[in-house]
Amino acid sequence: MVAEALIRGGxxxxxxxxxxSDPIADGPTIQAASHQALNLGVxxxxxxxxxxxxxxxxxxxxxxxxxxxxxxxxxxxxxxxTGRSHGVDGLIVPDLPVEESGEYRKFAEKYGVDxxxxxxxxxxxxxxEKIVDVSSGFLYLVSLYGxxxxxxxxxxxxxxxxxxxxxxxxxxxxxxxxxxxxxPEHVKSVVSxxxxxxxxxxxxVKMVSEGVMLKRLEELAVSLKxxxxxxxx
Amino acid sequence: MTRLSENPVSGKYGKFGGRFVPExxxxxxxxxxxxxxxxxxxxxxxxxxxxxxxxYAGRPTPLYYAxxxxxxxxxxxxxxxxxxxxxxxxxxxxxxxxxxxxxxxxNKHRVIAETGAGQHGVATxxxxxxxxxxxxxxxxxxxxxxxxxxxxxxxxxxxDVHSVESGSKTLKDAINEAMRDWVTNVETTYYLLGSAxxxxxxxKIVRDFQRVIGxxxxxxxxxxxxxxxxxxxxxxxxxxxxxxxxYPFIDDPEVRLIGVExxxxxxxxxxxxxxxxxxxxxxxxxxxTFLLQDEDGQIQPTHSISAGLDYPGVGPEHALLKTLxxxxxxxxxxxxxxxxxxxxxxxxxIVPALEPAHALAYVEKLAPTLxxxxxxxxxxxxxxxKDVEVVAKALGEEVRS
Numbered sequence: 001m002v003a004e005a006l007i008r009g010g011x012x013x014x015x016x017x018x019x020x021s022d023p024i025a026d027g028p029t030i031q032a033a034s035h036q037a038l039n040l041g042v043x044x045x046x047x048x049x050x051x052x053x054x055x056x057x058x059x060x061x062x063x064x065x066x067x068x069x070x071x072x073x074x075x076x077x078x079x080x081x082t083g084r085s086h087g088v089d090g091l092i093v094p095d096l097p098v099e100e101s102g103e104y105r106k107f108a109e110k111y112g113v114d115x116x117x118x119x120x121x122x123x124x125x126x127x128x129e130k131i132v133d134v135s136s137g138f139l140y141l142v143s144l145y146g147x148x149x150x151x152x153x154x155x156x157x158x159x160x161x162x163x164x165x166x167x168x169x170x171x172x173x174x175x176x177x178x179x180x181x182x183x184p185e186h187v188k189s190v191v192s193x194x195x196x197x198x199x200x201x202x203x204x205v206k207m208v209s210e211g212v213m214l215k216r217l218e219e220l221a222v223s224l225k226x227x228x229x230x231x232x233x
Numbered sequence: 234m235t236r237l238s239e240n241p242v243s244g245k246y247g248k249f250g251g252r253f254v255p256e257x258x259x260x261x262x263x264x265x266x267x268x269x270x271x272x273x274x275x276x277x278x279x280x281x282x283x284x285x286x287x288x289y290a291g292r293p294t295p296l297y298y299a300x301x302x303x304x305x306x307x308x309x310x311x312x313x314x315x316x317x318x319x320x321x322x323x324x325x326x327x328x329x330x331x332x333x334x335x336x337x338x339x340n341k342h343r344v345i346a347e348t349g350a351g352q353h354g355v356a357t358x359x360x361x362x363x364x365x366x367x368x369x370x371x372x373x374x375x376x377x378x379x380x381x382x383x384x385x386x387x388x389x390x391x392x393d394v395h396s397v398e399s400g401s402k403t404l405k406d407a408i409n410e411a412m413r414d415w416v417t418n419v420e421t422t423y424y425l426l427g428s429a430x431x432x433x434x435x436x437k438i439v440r441d442f443q444r445v446i447g448x449x450x451x452x453x454x455x456x457x458x459x460x461x462x463x464x465x466x467x468x469x470x471x472x473x474x475x476x477x478x479x480y481p482f483i484d485d486p487e488v489r490l491i492g493v494e495x496x497x498x499x500x501x502x503x504x505x506x507x508x509x510x511x512x513x514x515x516x517x518x519x520x521x522t523f524l525l526q527d528e529d530g531q532i533q534p535t536h537s538i539s540a541g542l543d544y545p546g547v548g549p550e551h552a553l554l555k556t557l558x559x560x561x562x563x564x565x566x567x568x569x570x571x572x573x574x575x576x577x578x579x580x581x582x583i584v585p586a587l588e589p590a591h592a593l594a595y596v597e598k599l600a601p602t603l604x605x606x607x608x609x610x611x612x613x614x615x616x617x618x619k620d621v622e623v624v625a626k627a628l629g630e631e632v633r634s
Contacts, residue, residue: 021531022405022517024412025255031399043529068253069516073530095253095516120257122419127259145257146417 003050005214006204007058009221012197013138014054015092018047018066025094027149029202033209044070044079048086055087063090063116063137065201076103080111090114090137098130105134116140121161128168138174138197141165143181143190149202151180159193166194188227200224237483237559240550244433247556250549252432254412254519261419266434268339273441278334285330289363290320292327292445296453296610301580308600309463309607314450316474316614317585323615324446324474325356325427331442333360336423343418346425347371347411349404349470350540351383352586352615353427358390360425368392368425371410373403376540383619401534404544408518428471429548432519436476436548443477450610451481458608464489464599467612468592469562470506470542472551474614479560480550489561492551493595495537496564504536508547509555509562517545522552538567538623539587541615565594571627573597574617586615587623 003014019037023030044066051062064083071079071093083091091113096104098117108115114137119128121144132139143158144151162177169175177190178199187198207217240246252262272278286292294315303311316324329346336344344366348354354370361368370387374396377384387394400406408431415424429439447465454462465482467475469492482488497505505511512523515530525533525545537543554560565573570587573594578584585593592611600609617624 021400022409024409024518025416027413028399035400038531045529067516069524069526069532070530072514072516072521073526073528094255095519097252097254097256097259099259100251100253118256120255122257122260124260127256131256142255142257145419147413 002208002214002217003054004058005218006221007060009218010225011060011221013061013063015063015065015199015201016047016050018044018064018070020067020070023067025147027147027202029150029206029209030148033205036209044074045082048083048088051088052086061089062087063092063114064088065092065094068093068096071104077107077110080107080113084111084113088113090116092116092118092140094118098127098134101134118142119165121145121157125168128165132169132172135173138176139169140199141175141177141195143177143179146179148179150182150206154180154186154189159189162190162193162195184223184227187224191228197228198224238480240553241433241437246436246549246553249521249552250433250436251521252519253516253521254432255416257416257419258432261415262432262434265339269335269434269438272335272338278338282331282334285334285363286327286445290326290330291318293449294318296450296457298457299581302577303600305580306597306600308605309603309609310605311596311600312454312457312462312608312610313583313613314446314478314610316446316612317583317616321352321356321359322618323352323356323586324443324477325353326359327445327477328427328439328442328473329353329356329360329425332423332425332438333364333366335438336366336425337364339423341421341423343367343369343421344423344425345369345371345411345414346427347404347407348427349373349376349407349543350619351376351380351387352541352619354387354392354394355383355390357425357427358387358392361392362390369414370394371397371407371414373397373401373407375402376404376407379540380619404540405518405532412518428473429476429550430471430518430520430522430546436520436550439473440476440480440550443473444480446474446477446612447479447481450478454608454610461485461488462608462610464491464607464609465612466491466493466592466596466599466609468493468542468588468614469509469547469551470495470544470588471546472548474612476548476550478612479554483554483559490554490559491595492560492562493592494562494564495539495542495570495591496566497536497538499566500564505564506535506537506542506544507564508545509551510564512547520546520549522546522549523555538570538627539591539620541586541588542591563595565591567627569594571624574620574624578617583613584617584621585613586617587620589614590617
């Protein structure tokens with residue numbers, strides 16, 4: 001399956017998406033994938049089962065990307081408890097800012113689930129401090145103003161952002177950069193700027209939707225992982 | 234105890250409301266809140282808005298005693314608040330002029346908006362034209378197909394209309410797409426939301442720009458009857474005309490507030506938009522509120538003959554008023570709305586929009602049960618020209634526009 005190809009390709013953390021009917025932070029690729037997953041009957045519970053299956057075979061951290069409503073609907077505590085018991089290590093919730101996350105963090109702590117918050121180019125230093133304080137696992141830095149989806153290149157402003165934010169995350173939480181990252185040279189440039197990791201979503205989802213061979217997914221994973229292996233100065 | 238009118242407190246209406254948005258928008262919402270708080274007490278801003286509302290949009294609107302309707306129902310006295318007489322033909326212009334001026338003061342000259350049937354899109358395009366702003370309107374592909382005339386009106390007014398092909402291709406998807414645009418262009422763009430929904434401070438801003446409806450009713454009905462009305466009735470989709478009607482009365486417990494939602498083809502069919510009647514709590518479009526959703530939290534498709542009520546969520550202030558039982562929320566179905574649409578046309582010579590026809594349909598049931606000394610005010614939120622084709626189709630008649 002797709003997850004196995006990515007794990008064989010060397011991903012450090014596997015991110016699985018819980019599909020939602022109204023994914024406002026996502027571009028066309030992930031919107032289409034969510035829509036298709038819902039039509040195939042994918043639910044939060046079926047995603048938990050998938051996590052459990054993967055965890056049975058591989059020792060890789062797994063985080064879920066989900067909008068807040070599926071969590072709220074199941075009950076925040078119930079979602080955390082069930083997710084954790086199936087092997088979920090952390091959650092990324094793009095429409096849950098720090099200010100609204102009191103209950104969520106309480107249950108995450110209770111059940112030992114990492115709370116991966118997002119920061120963006122619009123985030124002030126004051127907000128960033130608050131976000132870093134409550135982030136665990138890693139901090140998800142949204143590289144640009146916009147929605148998810150592959151871009152041809154990484155903008156200079158993204159690299160400046162990484163450098164600027166790195167001084168606030170260093171020694172506190174790992175900084176991973178996502179949105180628009182799809183090629184090895186993208187990974188290389190954000191890692192050189194100081195990022196601890198890069199997040200690739202739409203590029204893989206697009207390949208899956210085009211029905212390419214799993215071998216090619218694995219090859220892309222290998223090539224994306226490569227630039228992170230060389231030691232940084 | 235805090236008075237109801239003091240809500241929102243810290244962006245919340247009880248537990249409802251809040252600000253559930255991507256991090257990228259947090260700064261913009263803080264900036265908007267700050268600008269609005271400053272301008273809402275600015276005398277020059279208020280004067281400028283009042284001038285546009287009276288000289289451009291046609292405020293105040295009349296409070297009309299519907300004598301024929303009252304007589305035929307044989308019960309309470311029925312007044313109609315004539316928002317249908319406003320420029321653009323609906324209450325939406327109250328909000329678009331207010332937010333358009335706000336955008337201009339914030340130096341954001343590109344405004345984006347979502348629209349369902351096109352009423353908010355047209356009102357946004359008008360406000361943008363008169364205030365010198367550039368408007369881009371998101372509209373579901375399905376709605377574009379159903380409302381070609383409004384699409385042309387928006388373009389005629391200088392707005393760009395973007396067809397939204399994702400999801401159910403209706404209003405909720407248009408909001409999703411407008412939010413995606415906003416995340417991308419937040420530095421230069423003002424999001425002009427059309428109903429009392431969305432992340433804080435939108436529900437408050439929209440309510441404040443629509444409360445002129447209720448304030449005028451208060452003054453007019455006091456003049457006509459020497460007292461406050463017994464009952465206010467308004468239709469509820471997102472809930473902007475209803476909250477604008479109710480808000481100036483929410484600290485007066487003797488005034489009953491009744492919102493009417495769309496029962497579509499009937500609550501039992503699942504094809505409706507009766508969020509407050511059968512929805513459950515959840516988070517969508519930046520707010521905690523009642524939603525039509527399945528057991529996994531996926532938003533459900535809605536149906537109403539009136540596109541303006543066809544929304545799976547509802548403003549957070551209505552969620553609070555329902556929970557506190559301060560307001561009651563009833564329903565009227567497609568057929569009842571069409572019947573009320575015809576009846577008002579025949580009886581009073583007023584063609585109402587299908588949205589307030591839902592409120593009228595409920596009043597037709599309510600008024601006969603009340604004594605003749607009771608006073609009901611219905612918010613007639615828009616005129617029905619836009620719906621003539623839909624109604625003709627529902628009645629099995631052929632019309633060509």
